[in-house]
Amino acid sequence: AQTVTQSQPEMSVQEAETVTLSCTYDTSESNYYLFWYKQPPSRQMILVIRQEAYKQQNATENRFSVNFQKAAKSFSLKISDSQLGDTAMYFCAFMKQLSSNTGKLIFGQGTTLQVKP
């Protein structure tokens, strides 16, 4: 069975600085997807970034980028130039890629990030 672990329950960063959130996972699959979701105080789940395991290039979305280390089963999220609106809970998630993909997500326990002015 797949598991996702986020070892940092809480983190804080000063506005405009850079912060990295950690995520490790365990799987025997070779093809899969990894995601970072953001949950602000409104509790709406928002997709931040996705990574396909078959791609060696790390995904980037504006100020958000990942460091995907497939052999180490590590998938960290880097937030550059942190903004107050980045304050939220961040979840790492795993999805298997199957021929009949049911699309089930397995989530980590989350990291609460506070951006300080």
Add this chain to the structure above:
Amino acid sequence: SQTIHQWPATLVQPVGSPLSLECTVEGTSNPNLYWYRQAAGRGLQLLFYSVGIGQISSEVPQNLSASRPQDRQFILSSKKLLLSDSGFYLCACVRDGYNEQFFGPGTRLTVL
């Protein structure tokens, strides 16, 4: 693009009462649909998923059930609520053409 509606947004129910939470999806057809529960300050736990009308898969044994009477409608139910059913319930669908899930706004359930 898809839009997910969840109703109601907030619900307070006594122990032993029935439950019905509704999720409807717009902008797509034949989506995979999911129900998640999130306890306070915790991660999301997948409860049920459905790949089509009348097709329900349960991920964890519990007091809840799910049904999919129409292509874009997913319902979470209980005959008798327990205190442990309290939480934040999120409905999600797989975004058209992508292997990623898109979430609704959620329902906050408090069982007293």
